[in-house]
Amino acid sequence: MSEPSADLLTPVVDDDGAPFWEYAARGELRVQSCADCGELRFPPRPCCPYCHSFSCDWRLMNGKGVLWSYVVPHPPLLPAYAAQAPYNAVIVELADAPRIRLVGNVVASADAALDSVDRGRLRIGAKVQVTFGRLPDGTTVPRWLLERP
Structure with a gap:
């Protein structure tokens, strides 16, 4: 990774x-x-x-949701992401607020690289749980863990 x-x-x-x-x-x-x-x-x-x-x-929010949609960009849309390709970009529908959808990435752990989850494990409707990762600039962002690793 x-x-x-x-x-x-x-x-x-x-x-x-x-x-x-x-x-x-x-x-x-x-x-x-x-x-x-x-x-x-x-x-x-x-x-x-x-x-x-x-x-x-x-x-x-309780931090639970489901994958509503996802994409695996080929090639990466921005050069800074090339080292992590292929990676996922997901839309998560919150379980306790179904009209609310957040964009992010499914990762293996909070600070794991964007390519840390095999794209073959992603499915629409898969249950996810929020985690929080830190970007290199120190910003904390929501990321998502599959509930069934």
């Missing part, structure tokens, strides 16, 4: 999404929710699309 490159993409943190990344750094998967109507929303934004309130909370 390959070592991660310092040139990998890192999240762009804006005012609305900053709490998501702060919670991730603490090992918590939280999703923005409306403080008035309770609806969850992702990606984070200033106004609730359901009731138009500007009040929000951050609800703790």
Whole structure:
């Protein structure tokens, strides 16, 4: 397995999404929710699309989900990812918030390389559990572990 490159993409943190990344750094998967109507929303934004309130909370999720979709880029889309190819890019639907889907990677452990899981083990509907890995710049990002290794 390959070592991660310092040139990998890192999240762009804006005012609305900053709490998501702060919670991730603490090992918590939280999703923005409306403080008035309770609806969850992702990606984070200033106004609730359901009731138009500007009040929000951050609800703790259980970290479980299912693979909703995935792709294995051939060749890698960016040169910094070439050393880890082939790797997966996944969309995970959260078990306790089925309308919420997060993008990430299935890995063998929190800080494992993106190519650490054989792509033949990936299946739509596979159960996953969140883990948190650190990028070379120190940013903590959600990643996903297969529940049945």
